[in-house]
Amino acid sequence: MPICVECGKPVPSLYTEYSKQNIQLYVCNYCNNFADQYIEHDYVIIFMDLLLHKKQVYRHILFNQLDYVDSGVQPAVKKLAILLILFDVYIKWLKLENIPKIHVLMHYFYILLICTIELCIFHASVRFMIWLIYSRKYEIIKYNYVTIALIISSFSKLLLILMVIWSYDGINYSWYIDIIVFTSNVEALSVFLDESYIKTIPILLFGVLMRTFFSYTIHKFDYNNIYGIMN
Ligand SMILES: [Zn+2]
Incomplete structure (x- = not known):
């Protein structure tokens, strides 16, 4: 309805x-x-x-x-999710451009894998927090709509392309966009949960924290070591 x-x-x-x-x-x-x-x-x-x-x-x-879906996400949302991951890959690629890329294809797929895992960790962490807080309050929670809300509200990441066009150095300020994406995520999740920002922000911060922890760990491990192991 x-x-x-x-x-x-x-x-x-x-x-x-x-x-x-x-x-x-x-x-x-x-x-x-x-x-x-x-x-x-x-x-x-x-x-x-x-x-x-x-x-x-x-x-x-x-x-x-959007058409109602009982599980999963709509095809259009799926396409947006793929586009957002490819944008993440592009930004990470630009940031790492000074590092010699011996195996370009392997390097690309490595970053693609990292970005996909980061997205999954973020969504899984937010869903986990919602389950933890709301599973006793509501009999049914449509977790797929949590994912849909987060993907749609991350659309502002596409603004990064403007930063690349206007100024190459703009990529160093991509954290501006991260803030807009975060506040959009807060708005979308508060609409879906019908809750205040005060209750929504900690849920999303937990997701960001888990994603950052994974990124930090993987960077500490250093992808060059992985290449070394693969070779
Ligand atoms: Zn009304």
């Missing part, structure tokens, strides 16, 4: 269609606002509101726009 993006309450429908060009938006009985005005907005407005961290736009995408 769709929801009102303003108050989060379920609504029977989002609009009434009189003809192809003539639809009337449904007005929510709880808050008297249009249940979902985003169905009439184009993607630029949706993108801008995502950047502005508006709860309404996350409700629109998570509950009204």
Whole structure:
């Protein structure tokens, strides 16, 4: 069932269609606002509101726009996840560009593996914390929607490409983007859990901490040693 993006309450429908060009938006009985005005907005407005961290736009995408899935993620979200991992690989590759790459392909696949594991650790840690806190409160928790919310709200990582185009040194400031991604994650998760930021931030910080711990450990191990072992 769709929801009102303003108050989060379920609504029977989002609009009434009189003809192809003539639809009337449904007005929510709880808050008297249009249940979902985003169905009439184009993607630029949706993108801008995502950047502005508006709860309404996350409700629109998570509950009204994407097809409901009982498990797993929608194909479009899967494609976005792959794109985000490839962006991570690219950024890590640029940061390590001064290190001689004897086996370029092996080097690439090594970074790809690290980025994929980092993403899995982050998502698994957040899901674990949610299970720990909410499994007694709720009978059913759709953990796949935790993953969907986190992937969609990481879209701002794609802004990194602008930093690369505008200034090559911009890559050193990619942590700006990391902060935007984190705050977007907080917004999306608070919408999904219907909780305050105070309760959502520690859950995500645990995920970031576990991912950072893995990154730190693997860098300490030094990938050159792995090459040495492989050779
Ligand atoms: Zn409402």
